[in-house]
Amino acid sequence: MNAHPDTHPDAHPDAHPKAHPDVFGSVHLGYIVIETNRFADWRRFGTDAIGMHHDELSHDLMRFRLDDHECRFLLRRGPAEDVVALGWHLDDHTTFxxxxxxxxxxxxxxxxxxxxxARLRGVERLLRFPGPKGITQEIYTTPVLATDPLTMLASGWVTGDSGMGHVALTSARPALMRGYFSTVFDARLTDFIDETISGVKLKIRFLRVNERHHSIAVAALRGLPVDPVRTRVQHLNIQAASLDDLARSYARVHELGFDMALSVGQHTNDRELSYYARTPSGFEWEVGWNPLVVDETTWEPSTHQGISVWGHTPVGQTIVDRLGQFRHGTRSLLHPEQTVPALSGGGIPDD
Known part of the structure; x- marks a missing residue:
C-alpha cells in the first residue's frame, strides 16, 4: 500500500517545550539484555542464521557483537524468554x-x-531505572571496545551515530509510553502508521532519539485496551550493511529451520527493506537494510496507511496462533500493564 501523508497537529517536536536541556541527538540504543533458558538455540540463531559474532562467557552468559563494542546483546540464563533491559549510550557525562x-x-x-x-555489558559504568512494561532502562557513556577481531558471517552492521537498531513494543497505554520516552530521552514523534490486520485496527507510533527514523515503536489496538503479545517486546531490529547480507541471512534462517514471521518487504514510512524471523524466545527479530535517515531541518510527522509498500507477508501463521494472541489479549485485561506514571508526563494524546 502507498503512504498517504497527513500531518498531525500535535506532532511537531516543539509542541511540548521543556525547561531542561534537550538531550535529543545525544542518545543511542547501545545494547539489549535478553533472559532465556534456550542457549543452544540462541547460539545457532545468532551466529549461524543472523550472522553475528558470538562470545561464550560462561554456562549462564553469552554475548553477541555487531561491531567493535564488546557487547551489543547480553544473554543471561533465566525463565523470562524476553528482553529485560535496554542500554542507552549517551554522548557525554553532561547528558548522563x-x-x-x-x-x-x-x-x-x-x-x-x-x-x-558493567563488565558484562561492556561499559565503564551504568545507571538503571524502571521502564515501561517492566523493561529496565540503563544509561552509560563509555563503551568498552573489543580487542579481538569480529568473526561472523555478515560483512557488517550499521550502528554509529544512529545506534544499533530499534525495539518495537505493543501497549494498552501508548500515550503513557510515548510520554515516558519523551520525558526521559526527549524522544520526538517521527510518524504514525494505521494498519488493519484481520479486522483489528492498529495505530503504531514511531519515536526517534537521533537521526535514525525510530529507536522505539509503540503499537496499540485502536479502541481496545488490550495487549495481544505475550512478550514485553514485539520485535527488535538490527541493520545489515548490505543487501547481500540481508538476503544471505534470510536464506540461512530458512535453511536452518528457524521460523519466519514475515517475508521480505519494504516499509511505507522508513522505506527499510527487511524480513522478520521468530527468535527462540518467541519475539521477532527484524533484519533490515537501507532505511532513510531523518533530516531534522525538513522532517514533518505524517500518517501512513499500512506498514508495507510491498511484501512482509505472514509466514506459517495458523488459526492456533491467532487464538493464542486473542487469549493473551483477554488475559491482559486482568493484569494491568506496567507503567512509570511519574516519568510519563500524564501521557501525550495524539488521536
Missing part, C-alpha cells in the same frame, strides 16, 4: 547527569550498576 537528574527529580529510583554488571 541531565537524564539522571530528571529521573530522580520525578521521584523515580535510579540505581548504579555494579562493576560486574
Amino acid at each position: 547527569e541531565h537524564i539522571e537528574a530528571r529521573v530522580r527529580t520525578h521521584g523515580v529510583p535510579a540505581v548504579p550498576g555494579s562493576a560486574e554488571e
Whole structure:
C-alpha cells in the first residue's frame, strides 16, 4: 500500500517545550539484555542464521557483537524468554547527569550498576531505572571496545551515530509510553502508521532519539485496551550493511529451520527493506537494510496507511496462533500493564 501523508497537529517536536536541556541527538540504543533458558538455540540463531559474532562467557552468559563494542546483546540464563533491559549510550557525562537528574527529580529510583554488571555489558559504568512494561532502562557513556577481531558471517552492521537498531513494543497505554520516552530521552514523534490486520485496527507510533527514523515503536489496538503479545517486546531490529547480507541471512534462517514471521518487504514510512524471523524466545527479530535517515531541518510527522509498500507477508501463521494472541489479549485485561506514571508526563494524546 502507498503512504498517504497527513500531518498531525500535535506532532511537531516543539509542541511540548521543556525547561531542561534537550538531550535529543545525544542518545543511542547501545545494547539489549535478553533472559532465556534456550542457549543452544540462541547460539545457532545468532551466529549461524543472523550472522553475528558470538562470545561464550560462561554456562549462564553469552554475548553477541555487531561491531567493535564488546557487547551489543547480553544473554543471561533465566525463565523470562524476553528482553529485560535496554542500554542507552549517551554522548557525554553532561547528558548522563541531565537524564539522571530528571529521573530522580520525578521521584523515580535510579540505581548504579555494579562493576560486574558493567563488565558484562561492556561499559565503564551504568545507571538503571524502571521502564515501561517492566523493561529496565540503563544509561552509560563509555563503551568498552573489543580487542579481538569480529568473526561472523555478515560483512557488517550499521550502528554509529544512529545506534544499533530499534525495539518495537505493543501497549494498552501508548500515550503513557510515548510520554515516558519523551520525558526521559526527549524522544520526538517521527510518524504514525494505521494498519488493519484481520479486522483489528492498529495505530503504531514511531519515536526517534537521533537521526535514525525510530529507536522505539509503540503499537496499540485502536479502541481496545488490550495487549495481544505475550512478550514485553514485539520485535527488535538490527541493520545489515548490505543487501547481500540481508538476503544471505534470510536464506540461512530458512535453511536452518528457524521460523519466519514475515517475508521480505519494504516499509511505507522508513522505506527499510527487511524480513522478520521468530527468535527462540518467541519475539521477532527484524533484519533490515537501507532505511532513510531523518533530516531534522525538513522532517514533518505524517500518517501512513499500512506498514508495507510491498511484501512482509505472514509466514506459517495458523488459526492456533491467532487464538493464542486473542487469549493473551483477554488475559491482559486482568493484569494491568506496567507503567512509570511519574516519568510519563500524564501521557501525550495524539488521536
